[in-house]
Structure formats: C-alpha cells, structure tokens
Amino acid sequence: MVPTQLSSKRKTVLSGVQPTGTLHIGNYIGALSVWVANQQSYRNLFMIANLHALTIPEAVKAESLRQKAREVAALYVACGIDPEQSVVFLQSDVPAHPYLAWILGCCIPLGWLERMTQYKSKASQADTVGSGLLNYPALQAADILAYRADFVPVGDDQNQHLEITRDVAQRFNHLFGEYFPLPETLNRSSGARIMGLDDPTVKMSKSLAEKHRNHAIMLLDKPNEIKRKIMSATTDSGSEVHIEDASPGVHNLLLLYETLSAQDRARVQAQFAGKGYGYLKKALVDVVVAVLQPIQSAYNDILADPQRLDDILQDGAAKANTIANKTLADVRRLVGV
C-alpha cells in the first residue's frame, strides 16, 4: 500500500503552511522554489496546517478556510510540487495529529509554552486568548513527530518551536522509552530573505500583506498589479544603482532580480550599475511577470478540474495517515492506552 518512494531510505522532511493569507513571492523564493528543487533528495511531506489556523477563532470563516486550504494546495502543485513524488495533504485529514498532540502536550511543562515569543506576541495583540494558542507547539510537535521527520525547513521565527519539539521528543523518550528521532532544522542553501516592498526593514509576510496592499507581490497577482507594486517600492533619495552599498530597498530589488532571473551577481551588477532605480524596477517587473505566468497558468488548469485536486488531497491524506497511524499505534502502546 505504501508507495515505494515512501519506504525508501531518503530522509523525511515535513513542511507546514497555514492556509491563511495568500502566498507571495517571498514564500516562493524563500521556501517553495527551494522545496521544488530538492524534491528528489528527500521524502517530502507538505502539510496544509488548517488546524493551526483555528488558534485565533475570531478570524476564522469556515467557507474561506475551506477554500484557502484548497487554494494553497493548488498553488503548491502549480509551483512544481509533484504529488506523485511528495505527499500533499490537509492536516485535518489526519486525526493522528491532534491525538498525538494531546499525549505530547501532557509531557510539556507550562513554562515552555509561556516562554514562546510567538505566543507572547500574539497573545498581547488578541483580545481573547484561547488555550489553543498556548498549546500550538504541542500540535506542531505532533505534526513533525507523527512522521518521525528528520528535517523541518523553518525560518528563524519558528526555531523556538522546533526546539520545543525536540525537547518534548526527548522528554517522551526519557519517560516512555527511546522512540522519536530528534528533528533538525533544514537550512536553505539559497538563504534568500525577501523583504517587504513598502518597508525593506521587515521580512515580507502574509499578515502585513493583508494590511498594506503594496507590501508583497502575491503569486496570483496580475501583471498590472505587479507593476504597480514594484514601481511603488521603497528606495532612497539616491539617483543611480550602486551595488556595493545599496540601501535596503534597492538591495531587496536587486536580490529579487538576481534570484528570479537566475543570474549571478556580477551579471546583475553589470546590467544595473549606474542606472536609475526606475530602470531596475521596470526590468524586475518583466522578470516577475515571466516567472509567475506559468505558475498562474498551471494554477488555473488545476482549478478547472476540481476532481483532480480532490484526488491529490485524498491520495495525500491516505499516505499521511498510513505513516502517522503507525506512529500513533507505537506511541499508544508505549504509554499504555
């Protein structure tokens, strides 16, 4: 039943995304494109974390959440994630996640959870804090450990959560017997960290994109939107591009161009040194449009055949359940339930 590539010796990688907001060019460069490039090297599981999206229930709209989850899955496939090679699934389709989260949560001291900076930050903003927001790391640990993942590709902001996953795995192993391997951070070789177009001092983010229209280029943006956003991007009072000591805004534009055009730094330097910022921006518009066009085209093809997406998600859920249920059965036996 388990396909051959799933039982191979390749290292297991679990990636999760919350289906809130919309995927942007920073997600593509920083994460998606890297995953696609490394697809053969690992046994990849791509999870749409729709249970995590419930931690702030005031923001949840059922129909929108349902639709967003499918949209993200479709975009993943459109960006080149191959559902034959990798497992694409919805977190909510694998009941072992919350089950395992309960068991692991019992092994997590409150202090660990209260220390999480993401919790403190979100809790201070929310007017009502649900216990799910605090317990978030338990579910995340379950996500990762259910597949006994070797690697988790996370950004700096998620490092703390991965540490708690390791800590709880260790504590479980100590209490109930060595079972879980300790997952490690998967470093992205490219290291491209794309900043917001409207504010190059902060990382491009889904949440800011919802508040500031010109913050990020979304993967489904039309060419005229892409042009408007790039042309309005923050630069500085200088008049021409200097690669060496470019201001944050200009540096960000150059980085985008370099990454998306797959050219080396020397070539980019030769192309833009001494040119005006407007010239750089117009060139970048063309590159972005060219990169996104095939993705959007593939996305539309997928949407045109909803049955195909259903099949992909069903198939992904079946594969994920097979692995996660095995882990859950082992864990239940170890703790005696």
Next chain:
RNA sequence: AGGGGAGUAGCUCAAUUGGCAGAGCAACGGCCUCCAAAUCCGUAGGUUCAGGGUUCGAUUCCUUGCUCCCCUGCCA
C-alpha cells in the same frame, strides 16, 4: 474572589439633556519624481465589545455576559 475604571475606523482618541458617529496618524489613489520619499490634492474606512431592556429615537440610560487595566483579598 470582591471593589473601581475602561471597551467607538488598522492605531490614539472625540461626539453637548438621549437626536444624522467625527478628527489626527496609518492605509489606498492622483500630481510630482528615473523610481521611491516629502509636500499638495483626493478616496475609502464602522455590527460604537456581545445579548436583552427603557424610548418616537441609545455610542449615551438600565440589565446580563465577555475582555483588558488598577486596588484589595485569598493561595504559597
């Protein structure tokens, strides 16, 4: 747990005895600029925390609930 205060646009706050819910900043668009910023011009933005009641009419008064802040108490 008890007492007191608060909750209005994304943020900080207004709104006369109970009478069409506003301003600043942020956002968005335009002019300008190689592009951006700044200035200027313009646009949009709301279940007035939620439910019930009084009233012709409630942001305003009464009641219940929720959330936050301050004081006190309780627990170690």
